[in-house]
Amino acid sequence: MLVKWIRCGVVDRAGFDRGQRGWAALRGQPGFRGQGGGWSRAQPGVAHIFAFWDGQRSYDAFMAGPHDGIAVAQHGTFEMLTVRLFEHRLDVKVGFEPRFDDTDLLRVALCKVRPDRVDHFTAVQERVWNPAMAGSPGMLRGVFGEGAGDDFLVLSMWDSATEHGKYRDGAVARLSERAGLDADVVSVAGDVVDVVQAWTV
Template sequence: MLLKWIRCAVGDRDLFDQGQQDWADLQGVPGFLGQRGGWDTDASSIAHIFGLWAERGSYQAFMRGPHDLLAKRQVGTYTDIDVRVYETLQIIGHSPGDVAGREMLRVARCEIYEPRISHFTDVQASVWNPGMIRALGFQGGLFARRDANEFLVVTQWESAEAHNEYRREHFPRLHERAEPTRDIQFMIGHKIPLEAAWYVPPTT
């Protein structure tokens, strides 16, 4: 499964919002597994969009086919764009679900010291994933990889309050067990309240 992360720098949020809703036509594209996104809480002019694809073949077929026609509808609604595609390594509980209420995404992009990659991926499966699954308000997530040492953890939460509770009640113990400071060369995190109007359900 592929995870596509799109980050856009936006001048006019209303104009971008209208353009983003036009991506509803993704539903029905073979191999498409859903899309969601929202505005970064720490940078209100940055929009994040995440799309899921069943495998690389269906994604590449989409990029060769209807992508450009859909993308034309949003030309001029952003000033800069960064697109990254990751291979999913682990599903945390289950894939993130529908966007229905106050859901938010927590995103962590990590660059790992090469000798520590095996340890980092092992503790994601044995420590972090079970710890998050037990937390109230956790709604699924993905652990994915791009290039040799770049990893992405995307988790969906019922609300910012649910994630804050996890940080207070579970995170310190999990952090102590996982020892991430020995693995991580660089990390940046984002909190993204989801825009329900940007959600595109998967192709059925």
């Protein structure tokens, strides 16, 4: 499975929102599995979108075909757009599905991993981080993906900001130390996203 993460700096919030609803046209595209997103809690005007495809081939076919016709509706509503692609490596909680209908909050982390620590980082993601997140009340599902240049994505879906806050405050520092995070990563950048259900496809 291919995961696409789009981050936009939005200048016309209402126009962007209208255009985002137009991505409902993705339904029925070969290889498309789901899309959702919302607004950053920490950065006003920043939107995050996550799309899921069966693989690179179906994604490339969509980009070469219908993509531009749908995207034109959002022209001029944002001034910055970054796109990153990741290959699915692990589920965070068993049986990941690209669903957003029950999700209130997303937590996304982009980890730049030291090249000689990739194997260790992946192993502790499976042995330390994933079980801790999977066992946290309110954590619904998530995905761990590998991108270009030793970049890794951790995306988790939560049923409420309250439950995510309990996990963040109670477990993250302890788990970071146990996992040896500082030795594995060059940097970790992330955000917390309030899901807009109208953007779910």
